[in-house]
Each structure stands twice: as structure tokens, then as C-alpha cells.
Amino acid sequence: MKWDALEEEPCSLARTVAVIGDRWTLMILRECFLRKRRFDAFQTSLGITRHLLADRLKKLVRFGVLRRIPYMDSPKRYEYILTQKGLDLYPIIMSVVHWGNVHMVDSRGRPMLHEHKLCGKHFDPLMICSECGEPVFAKEVHVHPGPGAREAVAPKANISKARTTKASRA
Amino acid sequence: MKWDALEEEPCSLARTVAVIGDRWTLMILRECFLRKRRFDAFQTSLGITRHLLADRLKKLVRFGVLRRIPYMDSPKRYEYILTQKGLDLYPIIMSVVHWGNVHMVDSRGRPMLHEHKLCGKHFDPLMICSECGEPVFAKEVHVHPGPGAREAVAPKANISKARTTKASRA
DNA sequence: ACGCTAAGGTTCTATTTTAGAACTGTCAAC
DNA sequence: GTTGACAGTTCTAAAATAGAACCTTAGCGT
Numbered sequence: 001m002k003w004d005a006l007e008e009e010p011c012s013l014a015r016t017v018a019v020i021g022d023r024w025t026l027m028i029l030r031e032c033f034l035r036k037r038r039f040d041a042f043q044t045s046l047g048i049t050r051h052l053l054a055d056r057l058k059k060l061v062r063f064g065v066l067r068r069i070p071y072m073d074s075p076k077r078y079e080y081i082l083t084q085k086g087l088d089l090y091p092i093i094m095s096v097v098h099w100g101n102v103h104m105v106d107s108r109g110r111p112m113l114h115e116h117k118l119c120g121k122h123f124d125p126l127m128i129c130s131e132c133g134e135p136v137f138a139k140e141v142h143v144h145p146g147p148g149a150r151e152a153v154a155p156k157a158n159i160s161k162a163r164t165t166k167a168s169r170a
Numbered sequence: 171m172k173w174d175a176l177e178e179e180p181c182s183l184a185r186t187v188a189v190i191g192d193r194w195t196l197m198i199l200r201e202c203f204l205r206k207r208r209f210d211a212f213q214t215s216l217g218i219t220r221h222l223l224a225d226r227l228k229k230l231v232r233f234g235v236l237r238r239i240p241y242m243d244s245p246k247r248y249e250y251i252l253t254q255k256g257l258d259l260y261p262i263i264m265s266v267v268h269w270g271n272v273h274m275v276d277s278r279g280r281p282m283l284h285e286h287k288l289c290g291k292h293f294d295p296l297m298i299c300s301e302c303g304e305p306v307f308a309k310e311v312h313v314h315p316g317p318g319a320r321e322a323v324a325p326k327a328n329i330s331k332a333r334t335t336k337a338s339r340a
Numbered sequence: 341a342c343g344c345t346a347a348g349g350t351t352c353t354a355t356t357t358t359a360g361a362a363c364t365g366t367c368a369a370c
Numbered sequence: 371g372t373t374g375a376c377a378g379t380t381c382t383a384a385a386a387t388a389g390a391a392c393c394t395t396a397g398c399g400t
Binding site: 016 | 176204295
């Protein structure tokens with residue numbers, strides 16, 4: 001399966017994976033949330049090859065996650081800043097970091113602590129239900145098809161080689 | 171940078187990316203949360219090559235995210251079920267799906283809807299601060315080093331080739 | 341004028357991953 | 371005794387990534 005195919009799956013997870021589902025993209029976004037904005041700053045702190053960094057930045061701009069803004073003319077210099085779409089990735093970043101904090105730390109403890117400026121305390125992110133405000137667990141969630149689901153009955157059912165099916169859900 | 175190097179970074183994001191940061195792992199985990207458990211079930215619904223599926227399942231078992239349980243002797247057959255460590259990935263999955271729901275759907279709408287059995291309503295996941303209960307936004311969070319951070323002053327500062335640095339944070 | 345550095349890339353080859361398909365082995369049913 | 375399900379393994383070809391060098395515009399020091 002190609003990356004481009006992922007974007008078109010009728011599955012919100014697959015489509016998001018098409019944007020952030022590689023070795024480097026989440027790391028680049030981490031740097032963005034740490035207020036890094038420039039090519040060399042990303043390259044130095046991540047150790048990513050310049051080739052790949054250029055490629056990933058282009059991709060993130062294409063997806064509307066970052067915006068490429070000139071901050072100097074002659075020579076033209078650009079920096080990359082998060083759009084609202086990019087800022088909305090914050091819950092993903094935080095839940096990824098939190099899982100690492102819980103399950104992947106060594107004996108020395110957490111590499112980083114997060115302080116909530118509103119209340120002044122070190123915190124963990126907690127996922128709650130937007131409707132009732134209770135914490136959500138996998139077993140308490142029932143999933144069912146929405147309007148954008150793949151049609152149940154295939155209109156043209158000429159699935160020639162069903163061996164390598166690519167069906168999917170969200 | 172190799173995958174193995176990622177696991178050892180002093181950064182909870184990098185370490186988590188070492189587990190879930192590839193094209194297929196999150197998709198496999200989606201199927202797990204949709205109650206799929208068997209090799210062929212994964213392969214059929216994802217269209218992943220059998221080679222890669224075997225590899226990713228092994229990796230997830232090695233990381234303690236899945237457990238490989240025999241459900242039949244002669245012939246020996248196994249199924250893969252989420253451990254608690256695996257179930258704890260749910261907020262990541264949900265925040266990824268939610269971002270896709272908000273930013274990557276086409277005109278037909280969401281492919282899937284999530285119902286919270288506790289309150290009976292369709293919901294979105296919401297990230298709040300564990301301390302004050304308010305929704306968290308990137309600009310309201312201050313990050314600083316924790317006990318597991320890379321030591322600020324290098325004990326043996328013989329960084330021979332500083333050109334290709336690999337520094338990192340969490 | 342000359343060399344040096346900085347930023348933001350591009351280009352090149354070598355290595356690693358992934359895709360795609362076929363093959364293996366065990367058992368049960370037809 | 372052939373077919374089919376299940377859970378993989380093995381093979382070759384194609385794609386992605388690593389690692390390093392190179393390019394361009396421009397400022398600074400001498």
C-alpha cells in the first residue's frame with residue numbers, strides 16, 4: 001500500500017497516519033511545539049538528514065499543518081510555524097508523551113515535566129467524554145458506521161482479486 | 171538514525187514513536203481495539219503484506235503491547251490480545267481519530283461514530299488537565315526538564331563529530 | 341579581494357525497509 | 371485425496387532512508 005492510498009481510506013485513523021505516521025514527523029512536530037521554527041534548528045536537534053527534513057517539512061506544509069513564512073529577504077529565509085490545524089495535533093503529542101512517561105521511562109524518571117500555566121501544577125493529560133465529562137476507556141465505547149463509511153453493498157462488486165483486500169474502517 | 175536508537179532517547183515521545191511510529195502499527199492497533207485478534211483477520215482487513223504483519227506483531231509482543239495466546243492445539247493457533255500497556259494506548263488512538271474527524275474528512279462526513287456507553291451519546295475525546303480539570307492548550311503549557319533528562323553538563327564532553335548531533339528532549 | 345561562516349536547501353550513492361507474490365506445514369471437512 | 375483455513379516464512383523488486391558532499395546568497399573580518 002502506498003502512502004497516497006492511506007489518505008483516501010474511509011478511516012480517520014488511516015488519514016491521520018498518512019500525515020503523521022512515520023519515523024520523523026511526530027519528532028519534528030515536537031520541536032515545533034517546543035517553539036523551534038527553523039530548518040537548521042530542526043536538523044541540529046533531531047539529527048535527521050537534511051534531505052528527509054526538507055521532504056517532511058514540504059509534506060507538512062502541503063497538508064496545512066505548518067506554514068512557511070519568510071522572516072528575511074535577501075537572502076530569502078523562511079521559518080515554519082504551526083497553523084491551527086497543526087496546533088490541533090497537541091492532544092496527539094501529549095497522549096503519546098504521556099504513554100511514554102507511563103510505560104517507557106527508565107529508573108531515572110521522566111525526561112520532561114509539563115506545567116499547566118492555568119493552575120500552576122505539573123499535570124498529566126486526561127481524556128474525557130465531551131458529553132458527560134467522565135474519563136473514557138476502550139471497553140465503554142461502542143463504534144458504529146457514520147455517514148462517511150464505506151458503502152456496505154459494493155456498487156460494482158467486481159472485486160477481481162480478493163486475496164489482497166484493502167478494506168478498512170475508522 | 172536507527173529505530174533502536176529512538177528507544178534510548180531521553181524523550182518520552184521518541185520512545186513511544188519507536189513503538190507506534192510507523193505506517194502500520196497504529197492501523198494494527200486500531201483493529202485490535204475493534205476486537206480483531208487473529209493473523210488472517212488483520213491481514214484481510216488491512217491489506218498489509220503477511221511478512222510485515224508478522225514482523226509488527228512480533229514487535230508489539232516484544233514491547234508488551236500485545237500478548238500471543240494459543241487458542242487451539244494441533245494445529246497450534248495463536249491470537250493477539252491487548253495487554254494493559256496496549257489498552258493504555260487508547261487515548262492516542264482516539265486523539266488520532268479525532269484529529270482525522272476534524273481535519274481530514276470529506277464532504278460525506280465521518281467514517282465512524284463513537285458512542286460512550288456510560289452516557290449513551292456520541293462523543294469526541296477531550297483532553298483535560300489532571301490537576302484542575304480544564305481543557306489543555308499548547309500555549310498554556312510550560313515544559314521543563316525532569317529527573318530523566320539528559321544531563322545538562324556532559325560528563326565526558328568528547329563529542330567528536332558535533333556536525334551530526336542527536337540531542338533531544340521530551 | 342579573500343576566506344570564513346550562516347541559513348536553507350539539493351544532489352549523490354549505499355543501505356535498509358517495504359511491497360507483492362509464492363510457498364510451507366498442520367489439521368478438518370468433503 | 372483434494373480443498374480450504376490458519377499462521378506463518380521465503381523470495382525478488384521497488385521504495386524509502388542514511389550519510390555525506392555540494393550549492394547559493396549574503397554578512398563579517400582582514
